[in-house]
Amino acid sequence: MAGLRAAALERIREIAGPSGVVDDPGQQAAYLVDERRLYQGEAALIVRPASTDEVSRILTICHEAGLAVVPQGGNTGYCGAATPDDPDRQVLMSFARMNRIRDVDPVGFTMTVEAGVVLARAQAAAAEHELFFPLSMGSEGSCQIGGNLSTNAGGLAVLKYGTARELVLGLEVVLPDGQVLHGLKGLRKDNTGYDLKQLFMGAEGTLGVITAAVLKLYPQPTERQTAWLAVADADAACRLLGAARRISGDCVTSFEYVSRASLALVLAHVEGVSNPLDQTYDHYVLMEMSAAVAQGSLREVMEQALERGMDSGDVLDGAIAESGPQRAGLWKLRESIPEAEKKYGGAVKHDVSVLISRIPEYLAAAPARVAALTDCYLSVYGHIGDGNLHYNLLPPAGSDPDSFRKQWAARLSQAVHGLAAEMDGSFSAEHGVGKLKKGELQRLKNPVDLAVMRALKQALDPRGIMNPGKLF
Ligand code: MLT
Ligand code: ZN
Numbered sequence: 500m501a502g503l504r505a506a507a508l509e510r511i512r513e514i515a516g517p518s519g520v521v522d523d524p525g526q527q528a529a530y531l532v533d534e535r536r537l538y539q540g541e542a543a544l545i546v547r548p549a550s551t552d553e554v555s556r557i558l559t560i561c562h563e564a565g566l567a568v569v570p571q572g573g574n575t576g577y578c579g580a581a582t583p584d585d586p587d588r589q590v591l592m593s594f595a596r597m598n599r600i601r602d603v604d605p606v607g608f609t610m611t612v613e614a615g616v617v618l619a620r621a622q623a624a625a626a627e628h629e630l631f632f633p634l635s636m637g638s639e640g641s642c643q644i645g646g647n648l649s650t651n652a653g654g655l656a657v658l659k660y661g662t663a664r665e666l667v668l669g670l671e672v673v674l675p676d677g678q679v680l681h682g683l684k685g686l687r688k689d690n691t692g693y694d695l696k697q698l699f700m701g702a703e704g705t706l707g708v709i710t711a712a713v714l715k716l717y718p719q720p721t722e723r724q725t726a727w728l729a730v731a732d733a734d735a736a737c738r739l740l741g742a743a744r745r746i747s748g749d750c751v752t753s754f755e756y757v758s759r760a761s762l763a764l765v766l767a768h769v770e771g772v773s774n775p776l777d778q779t780y781d782h783y784v785l786m787e788m789s790a791a792v793a794q795g796s797l798r799e800v801m802e803q804a805l806e807r808g809m810d811s812g813d814v815l816d817g818a819i820a821e822s823g824p825q826r827a828g829l830w831k832l833r834e835s836i837p838e839a840e841k842k843y844g845g846a847v848k849h850d851v852s853v854l855i856s857r858i859p860e861y862l863a864a865a866p867a868r869v870a871a872l873t874d875c876y877l878s879v880y881g882h883i884g885d886g887n888l889h890y891n892l893l894p895p896a897g898s899d900p901d902s903f904r905k906q907w908a909a910r911l912s913q914a915v916h917g918l919a920a921e922m923d924g925s926f927s928a929e930h931g932v933g934k935l936k937k938g939e940l941q942r943l944k945n946p947v948d949l950a951v952m953r954a955l956k957q958a959l960d961p962r963g964i965m966n967p968g969k970l971f
Contacts, residue, residue: 501587503564503565504543504564504565504566504587506564507560507561507563507564508543508590510560511544511546511560511561511590512546514548514553514557514560515546515547515548515549515553515557516549518547518596519546519553519596520544520545520547521545521547527545529574530542530545530574530591530593531545531582531583531591532582533574533576533579534574534575534576534577535579535848537579537935538579538582538934540582540583541583541585541589542569542585542590542591543585543586543588543589544591545591545593546591546592546593547592547594547595548592548596548597549597550597551597551671551673551679551710551711554673554708554710555677555678555679557677558673558674558675558676558677558708559676560677561590562675562676562677562962562964565588565962565964566588567585567589567590567963567967568589568592568675568708568966569581569583569590569591569592569704569966570592570594570645570649570704570966571591571592571593571594572614572615572642572643572644572646572647572649573618573638573642573643574641575638575641575646576646576650576931576933577850577930577931577933578930578932578935578936579933579935579969580649580650580703580704580931580932580934580966580970581646581704582934584934584968585967592708593615594613594615594643594645595615595643597613597614597615597710597711598616598617599613599616600612600616600620600621600624601711603624603627603716604685605628605629605630607685607687608716609668609685609713609714609715610625610630610632610713610714610716611683611711611712611713611714612624612644612711612712613644613645613711614643614645614648614708614709614710614711614712615643615645616644617640617641617642617644618635618636618638618640618642618643618644619639621644621714622634625716626719628716630716630717630719631716631717631718631719631720632666632714632716632717633656633659633666633717634647634652634656634660634663635654635655635656636652636654636655637834637837639654644712644714645712647663648663648664648667648670648699648709649699649701649703649709650701650703651663651664651700651701651929652929653885653929654929655753655834655882656752656753657882657884657885657887658751658752658753658882658884659749659750659751659753659789660717662929663700664701665715666715667700667712667713667714667715668685668686668687668713668714668715669684669685669686669696669712669713670696670700670709670711670712670713671683671709671710671711671712672696672699672707672708672709672710673707673710674707674959675706675707675959675962675964675965680695680707682695682696683711683712684713685713698955701931703931703932703966703969704965704966704969705956705960705965705966705969705970705971706955706956706959706960706965707959707960707965708965717791719791720789720790720791721790721791721792721793721794722789722793722795723752723788723797724787724788724789724797724800724801724820725785725787725819725820725825725826725830726785726786726787726805726817726818726819726820726829727776727783727784727818727820727829728783728785728786728805728815728816728818729776729780729782729783729814729815729816729817730780730782730783730784730808730813730815731813731814731815732781732782732859733782733859733863733883734859735782735813735814736754736756736782736858736883737856737858737859737883738813739784739786739804739808739813739814740754740786740883740884742804742807742808743786746800746804746807747788747790747800747804750788750789750790750797750800751786751787751788751884752787752788752789753786753882754784754785754786754787754882754884755784755785755786755881755882755883755884756782756784756858756879756880756881756882757782757783757784757785757832757833757836758781758782758783758879758880759779759780759781759782760876760877760878760879761878761879761880761891762774762783762832764836764839764840764878764893765836765839767839767843768838768839768842768843769831769835769839769842772828772831772832772835775832776817778816780815784883785829785830786801786804788800788801798819801819802819805819833880836880836889840878840891843876843893844893844900845900845904846892847891847892847893847903847907847908847911848891848930849889849890849892849912849915849916850888850889850929850930851888851915851916851918851919851924851925851926851927851928852885852886852887852924852928853886853922853923853924853925854922854923854924855883855885855886857886857924858883858886858888860922861888861918861919861922861924865915865918868914868915868917868918869892869911869915871914872907872910873911874895875892875893875895875907875911876893876894876895876896877890877891877892877893878892882929885928886928887929890915892907892915912936912939913939913942917943920943927939932969932970933969933970934968934969937968937969937970937971952970952971953971956971
C-alpha cells in the first residue's frame with residue numbers, strides 16, 4: 500500500500516511539474532498552518548495544479564491510490580477546514596495557480612473565474628466593465644473565490660446580495676474520482692432536476708473540488724450613504740433596520756452592530772481610528788445604503804430614516820459620512836474589530852445566527868449563560884441585518900489568553916452555540932464547520948439533516964478521500 504501511494508505521489512509530481520509542487524520547507528509552512536494558528540498541519544505533498552485537467556488527473560490518481568485531498572484557497576478560514584493532518588495519506592491542493600478570469604459578459608452580467616482568483620481581483624475585474632461583484636469581507640485581499648464558495652462565505656453585503664451561494668450561476672467541479680461536472684453555462688433558468696452546484700457550496704471541499712464558477716454581477720452603485728449611529732438598544736436597532744429598508748425601497752446594503760465593548764477594543768488597539776460621536780454609548784450600528792440610480796437622493800432617504808429613528812427614540816446620536824475617507828473611517832471601526840481582538844490576545848470566536856427579530860432575545864439571554872461558566876470580556880458585534888452575531892469571548896484583562904482558551908473555549912462555545920440552537924438558530928452562520936466545530940455539528944444539527952448529509956457524502960465520495968476529518 501505504501502509503495503502504491505509513493506508511486507501515485509510521483510505521478511502527481513509529474514502532472515504538476517516542478518512549479519506545481521511545493522517542496523521547500525520554508526515555503527510549505529504557510530500552507531500547513533491555519534489563519535488562526537489553531538492547527539499545525541502535515542501533508543504527504545503540496546500540489547498547485549494549473550488547470551482543471553490537472554486537477555482531474557490528480558484526483559483520479561488519488562482515488563485509485565487511496566490518497567486524500569485537502570483543497571486550500573487563500574487559507575483565511577477560521578475553522579481549520581483547509582489544513583491537512585496526515586503526512587502519509589493527504590495531498591494539500593492549492594489553487595493559487597488557477598487564477599484566470601476566463602470571461603466577463605457585460606450583457607448577461609456574469610463573470611467566469613477560476614477557483615484561485617483572489618476576491619479583490621474579481622471585484623476589480625467586474626469594475627473594469629463598470630459592473631459590481633458584491634461579495635466583500637475583511638480578507639478580500641487574500642481569500643480566493645474557490646474558498647469563498649466552498650464555505651459559502653458571507654461578509655458585509657449579505658443583507659442586499661445574499662451569501663456567496665446566491666451569487667453563483669454555475670460551477671465547474673472535479674468529483675472525487677476525477678470526473679468533471681461542467682456547469683459553467685451561466686444560465687439564469689435551468690429547471691432540469693437537482694441543482695447540483697448547491698451541493699458543493701458550503702461543503703468545505705468534502706464532496707469534490709470547485710475549479711471555476713460563473714458569478715453574478717450587478718450594476719455598480721453610484722451612490723452610497725454611510726452612517727455610524729448610537730441606538731437605544733438591540734430592539735431599537737432591529738426597528739431601525741425595518742424602517743430603513745422600507746423607507747429606502749430596500750437600499751440598505753449593510754447593517755452592522757457594534758457593542759460598546761467591541762468599539763472600546765478597536766479604539767484601544769488599532770491605529771488611526773477615532774470615535775465619531777462625542778459621547779460613548781452601549782449600542783452602535785453602522786448602516787450603509789447604496790443604489791445604482793439614486794443620483795443624489797439617497798442622502799435625503801438616509802436623513803429621513805435617521806430623523807424618524809430619532810423621533811421615536813431608537814436612534815440616540817449619529818454621524819453620516821461626508822466623504823470617501825470619512826466612510827472608510829467608519830468602516831475601519833467595524834472591520835478592525837477582529838484585529839483589535841487579536842491584539843488584545845485572541846478571542847474564543849463565535850458566529851451564531853437567529854431570526855433578526857430574535858436578536859434582542861439572544862443578546863439578553865447570552866451574558867448569563869457565559870457568566871455561569873466564567874468571567875469574560877464580551878466583544879459582541881456582527882451582521883445583525885443578516886441575523887448573524889459574532890459573540891466573541893475574551894479573557895478578562897490581565898489573564899493569560901492561552902490558558903483561558905484551553906480551560907474554557909469548549910464549554911463557552913457550547914453555551915453560546917447551545918443558546919442559538921435553542922432559539923432555532925445556527926451555531927455557525929458564516930465561518931463554517933471545518934475541524935473546529937464538527938463536534939458541535941454532531942451535537943446540534945438535526946439527526947435527519949445529518950443522515951441526509953452522510954448519504955450525500957457516501958454517494959459522491961464513497962472512498963472518503965475528500966477533505967477527511969472536516970465537517971464529519
Ligand atoms: C467579521 O465579521 O468581522 C468576521 O466574520 C468575524 C471575525 O473575524 O471574528
Ligand atoms: Zn462576520
